[in-house]
Amino acid sequence: MKKPKAVIKGTPQALFSSFVESDTFSFERALQQQGYEHVAGTDEAGRGPLAGPVVAASVILPVDCDYSIFEDSKKLSASKRELLVLELERIGAKVAFSIVSEGVIDEINILQASLLAMKESLVSLPVFPDYILVDGKFQVPLATDQTALVKGDSRSSSISAASIVAKVTRDKLMCKYHEEYPQYGFDKNKGYPTLAHRNAIKKFGTCPIHRKTFAGVRDYL
Numbered sequence: 072m073k074k075p076k077a078v079i080k081g082t083p084q085a086l087f088s089s090f091v092e093s094d095t096f097s098f099e100r101a102l103q104q105q106g107y108e109h110v111a112g113t114d115e116a117g118r119g120p121l122a123g124p125v126v127a128a129s130v131i132l133p134v135d136c137d138y139s140i141f142e143d144s145k146k147l148s149a150s151k152r153e154l155l156v157l158e159l160e161r162i163g164a165k166v167a168f169s170i171v172s173e174g175v176i177d178e179i180n181i182l183q184a185s186l187l188a189m190k191e192s193l194v195s196l197p198v199f200p201d202y203i204l205v206d207g208k209f210q211v212p213l214a215t216d217q218t219a220l221v222k223g224d225s226r227s228s229s230i231s232a233a234s235i236v237a238k239v240t241r242d243k244l245m246c247k248y249h250e251e252y253p254q255y256g257f258d259k260n261k262g263y264p265t266l267a268h269r270n271a272i273k274k275f276g277t278c279p280i281h282r283k284t285f286a287g288v289r290d291y292l
Contacts, residue, residue, distance in 0.1 A: 086218070095228040096138040098220070102202050103134065109165075111200035112229025113189045113211065116144070116237035118181050120262030121272070121288050122255065122281045123245050124170045125181065127188030128236035129196055129203075130229055131165040138228035144238040145224075152235050159232060166232075167195035168240050177284045186211050192233075206230045252278045 090101055099110045115127040132138060144152055159166055169191035176184040190211045193203060203210075203217035204227050210219050223230040242261055249258035254275050260268045262280075264287055272281070272291050281288045 092226060094139070095141075095226060095231065096132075098204055098218070098227050099132070099134075099138075099229055107202040107216070109198050109200045110202045110204065110229060111165075111193060111196060112204045112206075112223070112227050112231070112233045113193055114206040114224055114230050114234040114237055115185045115188055116234065116241045117262070118185055119264070120282070121264050121268065121285050122173065122257065122262035122278070123241070123248060124172045124280075125176060125184050125188050126168060126170050126237045126241040126244070127185065127192045128166065128168040128233040128240065129189065129192040129200070130159065130232040130236060131196065131198065131200060132229050132232060133162055133164060136162045136164070141228045141231040141235065143224040143231055144234040147235070149239075149242065152239050155232070155235050156239050159236065164232065165197050166236055167192045167197070168236055169195060170240075170244070173280050173282045176282055180284075181282075182209070204230055206234065248280055252280070 087101065102110045109131050111129045111131045113127060113129040115125055117123060117125040141155060169188045171184045171188040186209060190213055193200060193211065193213060200215065203215055204223060205211055205217055205219045206223035208219055208221055210217050220226055224234040245257045245261040255271045256267055269287060277288055277291055283289055283292060
């Protein structure tokens with residue numbers, strides 16, 4: 072669907088100047104009314120850990136879905152998140168994810184790696200989005216109309232759904248890494264700097280998936 076020329080690219084103050092968030096599908100609904108047919112939400116999981124990749128996902132929800140069931144992944148149990156991933160498949164949502172390794176994180180920094188992962192997930196969607204809702208303060212490096220939403224994972228159901236996919240995908244990866252490096256407890260801490268994880272680094276040193284540029288890791292290299 073062709074977008075009307077009245078839409079102003081990438082400026083939420085203009086696009087949403089008279090806009091009121093009535094529910095978590097308000098942004099998507101307003102954009103669709105402006106002529107944006109495919110509105111994607113994108114988010115990442117794994118910016119804070121000391122080990123493992125960062126994973127991003129992008130989701131385009133069907134317009135007639137029950138968007139209210141998708142919440143910020145941090146507020147949901149692991150079992151609930153997994154059920155919602157299955158629900159996304161059942162309702163025919165368009166979903167893609169991308170994994171950026173700890174090596175790339177060390178090379179370009181975690182912010183740039185997160186934006187790269189989100190970009191890669193967006194271009195992997197079966198339908199390229201007309202508009203992107205990005206969780207956080209920074210836009211993704213794509214020449215596509217978009218808005219960065221602070222706390223977007225609790226304000227936009229599309230972003231919430233993306234956060235769920237990213238979290239479930241990354242958690243499964245970290246559980247697999249636990250089988251290879253069981254001494255760090257990745258099945259429980261998922262690479263985050265818990266006391267037990269930090270003590271394991273002190274005792275055993277680092278492993279290949281630790282982020283070498285992160286404080287708490289580089290001190291033990």
